[in-house]
Amino acid sequence: MITKVSIGTSFMGALNYNLQKLYSKDESQKAELLATNFASLKQQSIKNELRLLQSLNPRLKRNTFHTSLNFGKDEVISNDKMLTIAEEYIKKMGFDNNAYFIFRHHDTGHPHCHILVLRNRFDGTVVSDSRNYQRSDQIARELEIKYNLEQVKSSQESKVKSPDKDEIEMALRTGKASQRIVLQELVGAALKKSNNIPSFIGHLEKSGVYVLFNQASTGRVSGISYCYGGFVAKGQALGNQFKWGQVSKTLHYEQAKDLQSIDEANHRTRAAYPKGENDYSAGKSTVDRMSNRTAKLPESNLEESKNSSRSNPFESSNHSFETRSTNKETDFGNDREPENLPSSDQGSTNSFFHAPSAIASLGDLLAAASTTGNVNDDSKRKKKKEDKNIGIGR
Template sequence: MIAKQKIHGFVAAFDYNHQKMELKNPKDRAELLDHNFFKYDRESILKEINFLKQLRPNLTRDTYHVSLNFAPTDQLSKNQLTQIGKDYLAGMGFDDNAYAIWQHFDAEHLHIHVLASRIKYDGSVVSDSNNYQRSEEICRKLEQKYGIETVKSSKEALDRAPSKDELEMIQRTGELSDRMLMQERVKDALSKADTVSDFIALCKQNGVHLIFNQSVSTGRVSGITYISDDGFIAKGQKLGNQYKWANLQNNLNYEQSRDRQTIGETNRDTRERFKELLDQGNRGTENRNGQTSRNSKQHHEQSAGFTSNNESSYQNRNESGFNTHYERTNNYKETEQELEEAVSNQLSTGTSAVISSVSSLLGSISGNEIDDDALRRRKPKRKR
């Protein structure tokens, strides 16, 4: 099971899932599996979310939205999917939060979407510190609990998996993305190389040039960037764990003092060869038509996890503001493990605000409009 976190606001997340329930093709329509709102109605739900926001008006990221994706071999009932969604939320600390769970049918694999407010009914907030790491740990536990196929964690996976855009592009064009081609070329070089010098030469033969993040004073290397002949750029972490410098140096015969000069010369050669490309990427320049240059655009796509071959998908995602678990906006700092966030929230409670807000909300919804089942499921914990 793979969890992919989406970074956007509650309204956009809710509308995305709800609109999937209204698709023209019945086979593609999403299905609501569970929720604990007072009533499953957009206006009522937004009122409920708004009063929660009043408890934490300065909280910018008040939403947690994730898709849970299962292997093709996994056969799960709707009840099992629902319980997995609830178990996942509980494991992430959402034990007293407004939530909804949908099953989507717009992909070949089984998957559900889980949406929750980070703001609890007592005014406290679910921490988003180390979200990605905690999420993977919970997925491994749920795989064991429900007997579903075990998926390697991001730390164990050698290659970063293709994105949905890349898979769709392969189906449409029969061609691999720039990133996937680079993975194969670097992997081939790595399989034949014994030393760092061998690796540099073999990569160059395969049309891939290297820039090492090397300290001028000590010669110490802390990272690596790959550039293809046609100008596609990717850092090691964008390709997968085996392409990161930390792992490369463990698989190659590397000595800092011996290889310092070779690495320095490689950096100078690559920077000279791609000087215009690197300058454009750094400056974000525009061409004569006022359009961002292709090379500069590749820098942006690479940093966001997109492939330059799939320009339509790139544009569609920009327009929708929808980002996957492996794709993050520049508002969030990427770590070595990609989407792991390291933001801690020191929280306090706001009981009196909750009581007045709940009263206001219930006053705006007539008794016969409230979903009785949802109300029974909702048992807010209010501090006295």
């Protein structure tokens, strides 16, 4: 089981992505609501509950935990089993007193569900987001064993990062592998042929791959990036075996011995990927700056690079870059309501496994607030009253 975790700022934006699937007329895209502890699916009702919970921690911006649990394509997972696993995952992640939704999606070739949880707890505290990805990975391994699921390697054990959804779709659409996958092949081949840092650099450059070492003024190397055809990625973006920590062990790196080779490689890379004069001029976005870069590649790669997307070349400092996936499933920027949503409650067609407990929890919160219904206003009035009494005492 693979988990994909995102932390965002718009609960409604993430929810609306799932609701669009829930109400889709396309059966291949349609989702199912497995569970929620919200009292209703009415947009205004959901917003009212969120507003009340968020008012307890108004400074918390990244309040939305959104993850997907992805099972093996050949695994047969009933709704009941998926729900049991999802609810146990939620509790193990620390969300045992939070508002949440669990949706099952059917838009891919493997069983999976989406979990959406508000980090604000019913008691006014907030669930920590510390080590989210590591904890999620560890919990997935535990659940695989407990529920006899197809076991996969943890992110720490995996040497090569698997292609993501966008890369798979691109390969199916165009018949070509992504540049990241190509880089994995080229760098992997160079590692197999090399027994030291200089030979590694040489094999990479012969295949058209430039390498940039993140090197301090003392000569110490702390990271590595690879670029090919105008595409740039950190070692971490390719997989654990391509990270500097593993590369340095595999090739028996010695700072004094390899210093000159690394310096010369960095100079060649920066010459091939020069920084534009107006690169950091005011008003230019990162995307604009990246599109202005022109890589000077070997002639054998010129034709291939003409249609490739331009990525950020390197400054003569300790900066490196990595690619980011634009997965719509984890886009929290859209807070608009989806069109054509039913105006009535959906309780008759969807299972609300924990609605009574949610209503009771909200009742406790409402009881703690005054009749104004605004927790923030109440706290402000209370503070003003205390300040006034202190002034009288003086």
